[in-house]
Amino acid sequence: MRVDPEPTLKGAETTLNRFGIHAFVRQDEVMPTPYERPVPPAEARAAERRAARPQLTRPAEGKVIAGVAIGLAHHLGWPVRWIRLAFVLISIPTGAGLVAYVFLWALTPQSRGGVVGRGRRAVDPADADALAKAGGVPEPVTGAGERDATRVLLVGGLMLGIGLVVVAQNAGLNARLGILVPLLVVAAGAVLAWSQLDDSQRGRWLGSETGTRRFSVARLAFGGVLALTGLVIMATRGRSLAAIWDIGAAVLAVLAGVALIAAPWALRFWSDLRHEQAELARATERADIAAHLHDSVLQTLALIQRKAGDPGAVTQLARAQERELRSWLYAGPSDSDATLATAVVEAAHEVEDLHGTPIEVVSTGDRPLDDGGQALVRAVRESLLNAVRHGAPPVSLYLEVGPSGVEAFVRDHGPGFEGGEIPEDRLGVRQSILGRMERHGGAAKVRRLEHGTEVSLSLPPDLRPPQPVPENDHTTNAQPPTTPPTNVQPAAEETREHA
Amino acid sequence: MNTPEKKPVEVVLVDDHRMFRSGVRAELGQAVSIVGEAPDVDAAIAVIRQAKPPVVLLDVHLPGGNGNGGIDVIHGCKGLETVDGQPVRFLALSVSDAAEDVIAVIRAGARGYVTKTISATDLTRAIQRVADGDAVFSPRLAGFVLDAFGAAAGEVAQVDEELDRLSAREREVMRLIARGYQYKEVAKELFISVKTVETHVSSVLRKLQLSSRHELTAWAMGRRLL
Numbered sequence: 090m091r092v093d094p095e096p097t098l099k100g101a102e103t104t105l106n107r108f109g110i111h112a113f114v115r116q117d118e119v120m121p122t123p124y125e126r127p128v129p130p131a132e133a134r135a136a137e138r139r140a141a142r143p144q145l146t147r148p149a150e151g152k153v154i155a156g157v158a159i160g161l162a163h164h165l166g167w168p169v170r171w172i173r174l175a176f177v178l179i180s181i182p183t184g185a186g187l188v189a190y191v192f193l194w195a196l197t198p199q200s201r202g203g204v205v206g207r208g209r210r211a212v213d214p215a216d217a218d219a220l221a222k223a224g225g226v227p228e229p230v231t232g233a234g235e236r237d238a239t240r241v242l243l244v245g246g247l248m249l250g251i252g253l254v255v256v257a258q259n260a261g262l263n264a265r266l267g268i269l270v271p272l273l274v275v276a277a278g279a280v281l282a283w284s285q286l287d288d289s290q291r292g293r294w295l296g297s298e299t300g301t302r303r304f305s306v307a308r309l310a311f312g313g314v315l316a317l318t319g320l321v322i323m324a325t326r327g328r329s330l331a332a333i334w335d336i337g338a339a340v341l342a343v344l345a346g347v348a349l350i351a352a353p354w355a356l357r358f359w360s361d362l363r364h365e366q367a368e369l370a371r372a373t374e375r376a377d378i379a380a381h382l383h384d385s386v387l388q389t390l391a392l393i394q395r396k397a398g399d400p401g402a403v404t405q406l407a408r409a410q411e412r413e414l415r416s417w418l419y420a421g422p423s424d425s426d427a428t429l430a431t432a433v434v435e436a437a438h439e440v441e442d443l444h445g446t447p448i449e450v451v452s453t454g455d456r457p458l459d460d461g462g463q464a465l466v467r468a469v470r471e472s473l474l475n476a477v478r479h480g481a482p483p484v485s486l487y488l489e490v491g492p493s494g495v496e497a498f499v500r501d502h503g504p505g506f507e508g509g510e511i512p513e514d515r516l517g518v519r520q521s522i523l524g525r526m527e528r529h530g531g532a533a534k535v536r537r538l539e540h541g542t543e544v545s546l547s548l549p550p551d552l553r554p555p556q557p558v559p560e561n562d563h564t565t566n567a568q569p570p571t572t573p574p575t576n577v578q579p580a581a582e583e584t585r586e587h588a
Numbered sequence: 589m590n591t592p593e594k595k596p597v598e599v600v601l602v603d604d605h606r607m608f609r610s611g612v613r614a615e616l617g618q619a620v621s622i623v624g625e626a627p628d629v630d631a632a633i634a635v636i637r638q639a640k641p642p643v644v645l646l647d648v649h650l651p652g653g654n655g656n657g658g659i660d661v662i663h664g665c666k667g668l669e670t671v672d673g674q675p676v677r678f679l680a681l682s683v684s685d686a687a688e689d690v691i692a693v694i695r696a697g698a699r700g701y702v703t704k705t706i707s708a709t710d711l712t713r714a715i716q717r718v719a720d721g722d723a724v725f726s727p728r729l730a731g732f733v734l735d736a737f738g739a740a741a742g743e744v745a746q747v748d749e750e751l752d753r754l755s756a757r758e759r760e761v762m763r764l765i766a767r768g769y770q771y772k773e774v775a776k777e778l779f780i781s782v783k784t785v786e787t788h789v790s791s792v793l794r795k796l797q798l799s800s801r802h803e804l805t806a807w808a809m810g811r812r813l814l
Contacts, residue, residue: 447705451731451766485727485768489734498767538773 147199153242154280155194177245181252246277272323278315385413405445412438429462429495430455433488436470446477446484454490461548462495464529469497471521472544476501480541495531495548502541522546596621597719600639602632602661603647603681608704612645615708620715629653633664640670642719646698648682648689658682659696666697679718687732691804695797700724722786723793730765733792736803751799754792761788 145164147156158176162169180186253273321333389410396402430452437450456462469486476484480501487498518535522544526533531548597620603609604627613622624639626632629652636644644665646658653660658680668676680698682689683705690701699718702711703726714724725733737743737754744756754762757778764774771789775782796804 449727449768451727453731453735453766483768487727487731487763487767489763489766500768539776540773543767 145197147194147197153245154190156199157190157193157197160197161193177249180249184253187249272319274319274322275316276319278312278317278319280312381417385417386410401445404447405442408445408447409442412441427458428455429458429465429490430488432458432462432466433469433486433497436466437473437486440470440473440477444474444477446482448473448477449483449485450488451486452488452490456490456495461529461531464525465495465497465531465546465548468522468525468533468546469499471518472499472546475518475544476503476542479503492550494550495546497546498543499546500538500541500543504541597643597715598623598639598641599715600624600626600632600636600641600644602626602636602644602650602658604628604650605647608647612711616712616715617708619712627651629657629660629664632661636661636665636676637668640668640676642670642672642674642677643715644676644678645715646678646680646693648680648693658693658698662693662696662698674721677718677721679714679724687736690729690732691736691796694729694793695804697797699793701729702726703728717786721790723789725762725765725789725792727766727768730762733796734759734762734766736801737795737799738801738803751795752801754795758788758792758795761785762792765789 145160147160148163152159153173158172159169161167162172165172176186176190178186179189389406393403393406396406434450434452437448440446441448458466469488473484473486476499480503482502484499484501486500489496522535523533526546526548529548531546533544533546535542535544596618599616599620599622601609601612601622601624603612603625606627609625609627613625616622623641624635626635627650629650631652632644632646632650644661646661648658650657650661653664658678662678665676670676678698680690680693680701681704682693682701683703694701699721700714700723702714702724706714706726717724733754737752743753744759760778761774764777765771769777771782771785775785778785
């Protein structure tokens with residue numbers, strides 16, 4: 090996706106304003122007390138209390154059913170076992186414990202960072218004291234695996250069921266067994282299905298790994314089937330098959346009706362949700378842009394204001410910032426592979442940053458960076474340094490990578506060499522440009538133009554073409570037979586004018 | 589071509605940044621007279637239709653219209669002629685040198701493309717060149733052209749009329765422009781007249797506008813031109 094640059098900038102500008110103002114206000118707040126805000130005594134006391142009695146939440150780990158008992162234990166500072174026992178005990182005669190459990194389950198939020206108080210124990214002595222007083226041995230909460238929990242759940246459920254049956258029979262409700270069994274089945278199914286809802290992150294619900302996901306779906310399906318079976322048994326007790334069909338048809342009709350009525354609402358809800366998510370994504374992107382502009386453009390603008398008296402520095406800052414912003418706006422995710430073109434462009438930017446002279450860079454084609462390429466990049470850099478030091482702007486660099494080889498031209502508009510000779514102080518040019526290129530099988534020429542000097546550098550085509558047997562060094566890379574004269578022509582001319 | 593005796597070229601300046609407009613107005617000398625300004629697409633079309641200038645300096649990114657900026661202005665002024673019977677010509681001007689923007693605005697009909705960092709003298713020269721019906725290529729645009737026509741990769745047209753490739757001479761001219769040569773220097777380098785250089789550049793411009801090369805159409809598609 091390519092973002093139209095202007096609208097993006099404009100949208101960012103408004104965000105930027107807000108961002109800037111916001112940052113300003115915050116700074117103002119902090120200004121009077123730059124080191125540390127003193128904590129008001131009331132707040133401190135509240136914090137202490139909070140630390141001593143952790144919030145009632147259900148931990149995601151170490152739970153048996155839904156983690157209500159553990160959460161309650163942490164909150165009250167009692168041993169978990171007692172609480173579990175109490176739940177079971179008050180469940181047996183009337184089922185009140187069950188109701189309470191479900192009630193707490195529904196109302197208690199799940200904690201995010203695993204077990205409550207676990208992280209705090211190390212840092213907060215008050216909390217540690219409370220825990221020591223409460224239970225002594227900390228629950229092996231994290232160690233309890235899924236298998237363990239399931240086992241305990243099964244055993245507990247079974248015992249609960251047996252107890253209920255026994256109590257019911259004692260009370261002379263023998264005939265109700267027909268209801269009780271399906272009811273238990275429904276409850277078990279519901280627990281299984283609902284326990285999925287508990288994993289608040291959708292990631293776990295859908296499962297990031299296929300294994301977890303399959304397990305989740307299986308659990309959900311099993312729970313659903315169990316609950317449905319229970320309901321059907323309950324509803325069809327003692328009726329004929331025909332009656333069941335009738336009821337089934339009626340139920341289906343009702344369900345279809347409900348679905349029909351609810352569908353628009355559901356759709357609307359879904360689209361609202363999607364819209365909200367898109368909005369959020371956009372807001373995030375906008376915040377990213379604002380942050381980037383704040384770090385780059387605003388800083389540079391501030392610097393420019395401070396250096397307003399120095400035109401050279403201002404130009405340099407503006408150029409560097411422009412380049413940075415441009416690459417951020419237009420360049421996609423750059424591939425990490427070093428290529429010749431990117432290396433040459435980078436060298437040009439470096440020289441520009443060093444001397445503040447704008448360099449117009451134009452490049453076409455590209456190829457991987459090899460030894461010869463490295464030499465070319467260094468020679469280009471040296472030529473550019475010469476151009477900005479001894480020549481006059483505009484300085485331009487043209488790089489062409491094609492099947493006939495690599496050519497680079499560095500041009501300035503200075504007075505050039507006196508008398509067409511390379512002066513004494515520029516003997517380095519011979520070594521760092523001419524010599525270097527020749528060592529790598531390339532060539533370099535310096536020529537004087539009417540206005541300025543042009544250094545042309547060339548490398549032969551990549552000698553490691555896809556096809557392993559090069560027949561002829563000059564025409565290997567599938568170059569059309571008609572082209573060589575045009576490709577060679579400028580080089581020939583330059584040889585003639587070689588300084 | 590740069591004769592000071594000529595009467596000033598009338599120009600309409602279209603740009604949504606007021607600061608930039610006043611800057612250009614202050615910079616451009618006697619050779620150019622600005623007869624109108626507009627900050628957005630709709631105002632631009634109205635002003636250009638009324639003033640009928642030989643040259644419009646057109647920002648690529650503009651608010652209004654169908655959201656395509658300068659391209660909408662060019663489309664909105666299609667077929668418009670000056671009092672002398674010359675077509676109204678557009679010189680695109682932008683901070684962006686993204687290939688999509690450049691190629692798209694040229695294909696829409698602009699006679700040339702320069703970046704906003706151009707010096708005042710170069711801009712004046714470019715305006716005069718466009719007024720004379722020639723094309724204006726910056727080094728970067730020449731680079732794009734070499735890329736887009738596969739010229740850097742060695743593709744060369746067999747006959748000059750071929751729209752999808754550059755002829756050998758056109759390629760040479762483009763390469764020299766990309767190296768930062770002025771038209772005059774190109775002419776000297778290739779032992780041809782400046783007029784011939786201008787002819788080559790205009791023919792490249794025509795190919796750029798009419799060719800159906802995949803690269804060019806893909807770039808134009810990016811700006812919803814086709």
